[in-house]
Amino acid sequence: QVQLVESGGGLVQPGGSLRLSCAASGFTFSSYAMKWYRQAPGKERELVAGIANAGGITNYADSVKGRFTISRDNAKNTVYLQMNSLKPEDTAVYYCNAFRAWSNYWGQGTQVTVSS
Numbered sequence: 001q002v003q004l005v006e007s008g009g010g011l012v013q014p015g016g017s018l019r020l021s022c023a024a025s026g027f028t029f030s031s032y033a034m035k036w037y038r039q040a041p042g043k044e045r046e047l048v049a050g051i052a053n054a055g056g057i058t059n060y061a062d063s064v065k066g067r068f069t070i071s072r073d074n075a076k077n078t079v080y081l082q083m084n085s086l087k088p089e090d091t092a093v094y095y096c097n098a099f100r101a102w103s104n105y106w107g108q109g110t111q112v113t114v115s116s
Contacts, residue, residue, distance in 0.1 A: 003026055004023070004105055004108075006096050006107045006108065006109060006110040014087060019080060020094055022079045025077060031100060040092040050070065051071065064083075068081060079096060088114050093112075094110050
């Protein structure tokens with residue numbers, strides 16, 4: 001059974017940091033690119049960051065470049081999103097996604113709220 005379980009969300013003040021984790025099971029984690037998406041109320045889901053299956057290539061949305069860092073540990077079947085200098089506009093539900101051709105898995109999401 002495929003599972004992606006996100007954790008690490010919560011309430012943080014502007015300028016603060018959070019580290020999201022996504023623990024994967026039920027598939028060959030190291031064969032999949034991993035991505036983080038987010039969806040704010042009333043908005044479409046957007047890609048935040050992605051990392052190749054071997055971890056060497058990453059990409060980021062312009063809105064988070066220089067503030068967020070995606071990483072993965074294939075030995076632990078886990079992908080991370082380190083979020084620094086958080087802004088109120090980063091408030092959203094963050095979703096973990098595992099992707100490769102003809103195969104696409106999603107987690108249930110974790111809420112991140114940036115507010116004073």
